[in-house]
Amino acid sequence: MAGFKLGRDSERARDAVQDTSQSQGDFGEESLTASRRGFLGGAGLAALGLATGGALPLLGDTAEAAPLNLPPALPQGVRQNAILDALPGKKPLIKLSYRPPNYETPIEYFRTAITPTDAFFVRYHLSDIPEIDPKTWKIDVGGEGAAGTLQIGLDDLKAMPAVEVVAVNQCSGNRRGLFDPHVPGVEWGYGAMGCARWKGARLKDVLAKAGIKKEAIEVVLSGADGPPFDKTPDFIKSIPVWKAMEDTTLIAYEMNGAPLPHLNGAPARIIVPGWTGTYWMKHINSIKAVTTPDKNFWMAGAYRIPLGKFPLVARFVSQETAVNTPITEMVVNSLISSHADGAKVKSGTPVGGIAWDGGYGIQTVEMSFDGGKSWMPAKLGEDLGRYAFRTFSLPVKGKGKITVMARATNAIGQTQTAKLIHNPPGYHHNVIQSVSLTVA
């Protein structure tokens, strides 16, 4: 198509927009309200009794848009427009965009190793999200790297040996909004992640039914969601065959003991424990073994990190170039979630959060109560497996205003970075966090 003129096409885009905004009320006014109260109302979480593991009174089930405060490091556009908003079946989450839906989980939900399904973040690249009838839904399995083809439905999947794995699903760009200088993308804060118990069939068992050839190098994954505009590349990802064949790489139909919610990928999605969320294809409807590297935009043109900058082990060799590589496993990371910055706490109160990595397992989390001068090992919580969030805490020491930090180390000795490792797409933010508390 030749160039388009603003006027004419604007009319049409306007129609499109109007079609999506059929509800009354004025989102605009709410988002632009000058005097807004922070959703924490200035009170520390501890003061609200949240640190003791009680229910979360702040977030009701109402879909009413509530204003909230976000860290000053986030771009102004995020802070100006961010509201809590409930998608179907979800608690109010932090809305980054509605079309396509990109919603992150508020930090209060990261005090447990399992993230509640109704607070689990939502991420889509493309806004054409179909309704799917699980009774007629099928996955096409095949590709030139497979001996045959087959179609597999939900009942077929459920009839296969079921595997459960607790694993963190984290968006590659989690914390992108904290990059300085700014990098464009969805400007996530801390909540583009979650940890759930996933249940499904092994991808390798499904591939075995089709018969995988020894020449196969990648498995190409595609889901039912697509672009609203047919010149926009569909969201398609591939993973190396070795990762596809791991015992924990699943086609999951359950999340935390219930069927997957639509916005998290129903009827089934791919689970790639240890690797960033980009490979966890939702609404999966096509699985193809291939003998040449997949060249589509979302592999060749996106989700790439500079070679050699990050201390990673898992490689995706068939996709590597001289300068970059597809993102693979998550970097070791932690989040202090028990207390708000500036909270007042009694000496001895447990302070902590969660730690995770790319699947080697959290070995230690050290905490500092003096801004990083001295470090002590924190007490680790229940071990739900090497792909899961691991909780940690330590009774706070000191007096007056102190700076609390946490630093996780995994089983292969990788640890968090003190200084941001800058990269153009804004991935792998695992800078050591610091929180100031006043100890009475």
Added chain:
Amino acid sequence: MRVMNRKAAAHPARQVVRIAAAMFAAIMLAVLPAAAQPRDEAPEDFPQGANRDDTFYACTACHGFKLVAQQGMNRRQWDESISLMVSKHGMPAPEAADRDKILDYLEAAFPQRATPSRGGFRNPFAQ
């Protein structure tokens, strides 16, 4: 959905967008009780400025304007962003004069920010 897109290929491209947006709305409406519908956006939700409405409509065929408004970039970076939309995401290239208008608005409304904090991670509850 695929069927929809294929069928719509015969129609003007914008029609596809219109239909898809309507379908997305229909899906969201179908699952949501009427009172709990998250609302989509209008140009008035964003900072005032020359060419705001035209920019809004030029940039909202595929995604909401919130995705645009959450960036803070200089003119060169905004220009790169438009080039990316055209070369990678299939956006029809705007004519030069229109591109300038769009850039004028984006640069003024969502400028490169002076970062309040140097040095990475800030506490989620700070402020």
